[in-house]
Amino acid sequence: xxxxxxxxxxVALMATGTFxxxxxxxxxxxxxxxxxxxxxxxxxxxxxxxxxWEFRSPETQQLETDDFENPGMLFVEAAREAFxxxxxxxxxxxxxxxxxxxxxxxxxxxYPKWDEEHGEVQTIEMQINECITERAGAEPWGYVSxxxxxxSALMSAVxxxxxxxxxxxxxxxxxxxQGEEMYYTRYGQLELSCANCHEDNYGNMIRADHLSQGQIxxxxxxxxxxAKLNSVHDRFKGxxxxxxxxxxxxGSPEFVALELYVAxxxxxxxxxxxxxxx
Amino acid sequence: xxxxVTPRVRVPKSAKPGEDITIKTxxxxxxxSGQRKDKEGNTIPRSIINRFVATFNGETVIDVTMxxxxxxxxxxxxxxxxxxxxxxxxxxxxxxxxxxxxxQDIAVG
Numbered sequence: 001x002x003x004x005x006x007x008x009x010x011v012a013l014m015a016t017g018t019f020x021x022x023x024x025x026x027x028x029x030x031x032x033x034x035x036x037x038x039x040x041x042x043x044x045x046x047x048x049x050x051x052x053w054e055f056r057s058p059e060t061q062q063l064e065t066d067d068f069e070n071p072g073m074l075f076v077e078a079a080r081e082a083f084x085x086x087x088x089x090x091x092x093x094x095x096x097x098x099x100x101x102x103x104x105x106x107x108x109x110x111y112p113k114w115d116e117e118h119g120e121v122q123t124i125e126m127q128i129n130e131c132i133t134e135r136a137g138a139e140p141w142g143y144v145s146x147x148x149x150x151x152s153a154l155m156s157a158v159x160x161x162x163x164x165x166x167x168x169x170x171x172x173x174x175x176x177x178q179g180e181e182m183y184y185t186r187y188g189q190l191e192l193s194c195a196n197c198h199e200d201n202y203g204n205m206i207r208a209d210h211l212s213q214g215q216i217x218x219x220x221x222x223x224x225x226x227a228k229l230n231s232v233h234d235r236f237k238g239x240x241x242x243x244x245x246x247x248x249x250x251g252s253p254e255f256v257a258l259e260l261y262v263a264x265x266x267x268x269x270x271x272x273x274x275x276x277x278x
Numbered sequence: 279x280x281x282x283v284t285p286r287v288r289v290p291k292s293a294k295p296g297e298d299i300t301i302k303t304x305x306x307x308x309x310x311s312g313q314r315k316d317k318e319g320n321t322i323p324r325s326i327i328n329r330f331v332a333t334f335n336g337e338t339v340i341d342v343t344m345x346x347x348x349x350x351x352x353x354x355x356x357x358x359x360x361x362x363x364x365x366x367x368x369x370x371x372x373x374x375x376x377x378x379x380x381x382q383d384i385a386v387g
Contacts, residue, residue, distance in 0.1 A: 068288050071351055074306050078282065227350045
């Protein structure tokens with residue numbers, strides 16, 4: 001009996017030892033970030049959902065604690081300027097409808113969400129482009145483009161610390177189910193599903209990379225390896241490419257569904273973008 | 279000509295005499311190395327910040343020569359002793375001849 005208890009303790013220690021935490025994440029000394037939360041009911045594989053921040057080295061983690069040191073904030077600043085610039089010559093700017101970026105605080109936390117008017121689930125990028133084309137009558141931005149990634153980072157930055165809370169029921173449920181199915185579907189020559197790495201093997205190394213749970217609460221993420229912001233769909237594309245499959249396109253209905261499902265797996269974690277990852 | 283170059287610095291507002299203070303500086307800059315090629319195969323010309331200087335009341339604190347291997351948005355953090363109240367001035371020199379400056383006052387007491 002005693003032996004069994006000790007074994008159980010050893011297993012517990014090993015499990016948490018993989019990402020031993022010295023401190024909690026607090027940004028600028030004033031925004032506490034929830035990096036561990038109870039897992040939603042529909043994720044039976046986890047008892048806890050864990051932000052990717054917990055899987056990074058102390059040096060990388062520290063970069064996110066101070067906006068001065070977070071290189072992602074440079075892009076947020078660029079978006080702050082773009083916010084009040086006309087979207088086309090003589091046209092409206094974001095600021096004409098939304099007084100300040102802070103007026104949109106909280107938006108990031110509930111996207112992707114169902115859009116009644118268009119009868120589809122929209123990501124925040126799609127919502128931004130809807131504003132640009134339908135309200136301001138300007139040319140849309142590329143789904144993955146500097147302007148879009150910057151603006152999406154600004155939307156995250158003003159919502160930091162708020163819990164991710166995307167709806168999985170109601171009209172969005174069908175899309176959510178599609179995303180769930182994709183999550184567990186094996187793709188590519190390597191026949192890997194999202195779950196094979198991020199559910200079965202999080203905390204383990206895949207060659208030189210430390211696998212996280214694949215949470216997207218920190219997106220867009222500034223990656224040290226390419227020194228720029230990386231959007232969620234860009235990351236999905238990279239993952240699917242790594243399975244040696246033909247990937248879906250950023251902004252495609254497939255990736256929108258997957259984003260909704262993956263975001264919902266992180267319900268309860270804080271919005272953390274722009275995060276710093278390696 | 280590099281675009282959107284913005285220097286930023288963080289200096290404590292005040293310090294005790296002789297105290298070591300940490301100064302952080304960052305300038306947004308692409309730091310194009312001159313080694314890369316564009317889609318057509320033409321070399322993208324080098325465009326970097328090649329020198330960074332910090333002074334305190336006119337006296338040099340550090341003077342850094344920068345080379346093309348330094349990554350985008352160069353960040354410097356260093357420690358300085360502040361004997362008296364005064365002004366830190368920071369200067370970045372661009373390959374294209376542009377000079378970017380920033381300054382910050384510090385009180386002592």
